[in-house]
Amino acid sequence: MPHAKTTPFAMPLPEALAHVDRVFGVDSILADEGQDIVAPYYVQSEPGYKRVHSEKGCMHMALNPDGVYSADGYFTQIRDVAYQIRQVQAKRVLELGSGMGFNSITLAPDHATVQFTGLDLMAHHVKTASKDAAQLPNASFRQGSYADIPAELHGADVVFGLETLCYATDLDAVAAQIAAAMAPGGRFVMYDGFRRADFDAAPPDVQTAARFVMYDGFRRADFDAAPPDVQTAARLFEVTTAVTGGFHTIDAWDAALTRAGLVVLRREDLTDQSIAGMRYLHNRAAKFFHSWKYRVLKHVMPKYLIRNAVAGLVGPYMIEGAGPNSGDTMGAITYSVLMAEKPR
C-alpha cells in the first residue's frame, strides 16, 4: 500500500469548502470561534466517538509511521507513555483529559504496580471510563479540569494528555498546575495539534523534521503564511472539534512549561504519521457530503455531532495543504509531541 499522502484527496479543497458551505455554511460554523462549546460538543458527540471515530473508547488520532492506516495507530502514543513509565520507574501516573479511558485502561494491565488516575472535564466520559475499568484495581477516573488539578493527585511520576490540552485557555496557569502535579524527576508528555509557528524561528531539529513531513518545496510554514483556503480548512477543523480559540503553537506550550519550571526534552513534528488516520476519516466524511441519504441526517442529528463530518473532511488539507489535487502543499497545523521533565 502506498503512503496515504501520495494518493489524491476524495475531492479538491475548493470543492470540499463548497460542500461545507452548502450543507452547513462556513460563516455559520466560524461564528462559534471564541465561544466555549467544549461541554455541549462532547455531550452531543458521544455517539460519534463511540461508534464512528475509532477503536472503542479511543478519542485521539491514529499515528501510523508507515503511512498506511491501521487501528494499531491508536496505540502509538500509548507506547510512548509506556516507555516514559519505564524510564522513570513510575508508581503513579496522571492522565489529563482521559476521555473514555482508552489510554489508561490499555496501560493498566501491563503495569500492575503503577496506579493510573484519569481526570476529565465531562462526567459522562468519566462514567464510561469507570465502568470499563471496573475490573482493574490500578485504574480510576474522576471528574475535574486540568485547570485545577486536585491536590490528592499531585506527586505523579508521569503526567500525560493526548489531544486535550488544545482546550486550555490560560497556558501559564495550566502549565503551573501540571508542574505542581509532577513529582521531582517526573515526566510530562502531550500529543496534540498545533498551529504552525514561524518556520525559521523553529529549532534546527524541528526544521529538519518539518522538511520531511510535507512534500518538498516549502520553507516558511507559519499559520498566517498558509494559503487562505488551507487556513479556512484549519479554522473549520478547530471549531468543529470545539477548539474554538484555535490550536496553540508548540512554542507557546514550550515557553509556558519552561516558565513553570519544567525542562523541555523533546518536541517532534509527527504530522507525517497522522496523515493516514486523517485520510481515513476524510474518506468516510466524503461519503456524507456526496450522498443525500447521509445529508438527511443533518436534520435529525444534534448540531455538534453532525459537524464532526466537517472536521473529518477538512482534516487532511489542514495538515497537508491543498495537496495532490492542486500542487499547493503548505499545511497550517502540525501533529506533534512535546515532552518535559521536572528537575529534581
Ligand SMILES: C[S@@+](CC[C@H](N)C(=O)[O-])C[C@H]1O[C@@H](n2cnc3c(N)ncnc32)[C@H](O)[C@@H]1O
Ligand atoms: C479528543 S478527547 C481525547 C480523550 C483522550 N485523551 C483520548 O486520547 O482518547 C479530549 C478530552 O479532553 C477533555 N477535556 C477538555 N477540556 C478539559 C479540561 N479543562 N480538563 C480536563 N479534561 C478536558 C474532554 O472532555 C475530552 O474527553
